Amino acid sequence: MRLSLTALMLQIFFLSVPMMTRAAVVRDTITHGDYTLIVVNNAPDFSPETRQRLIDAFFIVYPEEATRFNKNTLRQVTFFIDPTYTGVAETGNGVSRFNPKWLKDHPEDIDVVTHEVMHIVQDYRHDGPGWLTEGIADYVRYVYGVNNLKSNWKLPPYRPNQSYTNAYRVTARFLLWIEKNKDQHIVDQMDAAMRDGTYTDSLWTKLAGSTVDGLWQQYANSPALELSYK
Ligand SMILES: [Zn+2]
Numbered sequence: 001m002r003l004s005l006t007a008l009m010l011q012i013f014f015l016s017v018p019m020m021t022r023a024a025v026v027r028d029t030i031t032h033g034d035y036t037l038i039v040v041n042n043a044p045d046f047s048p049e050t051r052q053r054l055i056d057a058f059f060i061v062y063p064e065e066a067t068r069f070n071k072n073t074l075r076q077v078t079f080f081i082d083p084t085y086t087g088v089a090e091t092g093n094g095v096s097r098f099n100p101k102w103l104k105d106h107p108e109d110i111d112v113v114t115h116e117v118m119h120i121v122q123d124y125r126h127d128g129p130g131w132l133t134e135g136i137a138d139y140v141r142y143v144y145g146v147n148n149l150k151s152n153w154k155l156p157p158y159r160p161n162q163s164y165t166n167a168y169r170v171t172a173r174f175l176l177w178i179e180k181n182k183d184q185h186i187v188d189q190m191d192a193a194m195r196d197g198t199y200t201d202s203l204w205t206k207l208a209g210s211t212v213d214g215l216w217q218q219y220a221n222s223p224a225l226e227l228s229y230k
Pocket residue numbers: 001002115116119134137
């Protein structure tokens with residue numbers, strides 16, 4: 001999920017409050033190679049094992065995502081474990097916020113990291129379709145995820161009531177289908193266009209030979225896709 005500007009400003013303010021004044025907060029800085037992860041933990045009972053798994057996932061997937069999609073992505077990322085947050089996870093301005101209750105209840109869902117930090121790599125500052133932003137982030141979770149199998153995270157099979165605008169996993173599966181059947185660089189090109197402000201709807205026709213609606217119709221007619229999870 002991407003973070004709204006208002007929520008972002010509140011969060012920046014919150015993170016800027018001196019850590020000394022909030023006794024429960026634990027802040028760690030970890031650097032591996034080119035990348036630094038700051039973990040701000042406001043949940044005293046958050047599982048140290050889960051915390052470590054989030055960190056390990058970051059240092060595996062973030063460099064992979066950066067290498068493929070955006071070598072100029074931020075070198076420093078912050079994870080904010082926030083017990084006041086009621087969503088699953090959201091990201092804005094180099095900060096990914098996670099709900100410790102969600103992770104307590106779904107301890108294998110480590111690849112929320114893989115999805116969220118892709119939003120940092122995406123760095124889309126221009127208007128483009130939100131469903132594509134989230135579809136690409138779940139495409140990336142499928143390709144680079146480290147624990148999807150164990151968490152039983154799957155791309156749902158095609159159903160007639162779906163649309164590419166459903167975003168997330170529905171759009172991710174559609175992108176994989178286009179990649180396999182039409183243009184193997186579709187995601188790289190869409191991602192680059194969303195970042196540099198050159199995305200237009202006509203890009204689908206230019207790259208994959210049909211409008212996005214036409215592609216969806218072809219997908220609906222023949223949606224089979226071989227998938228494997230790790
Ligand atoms: Zn997202």
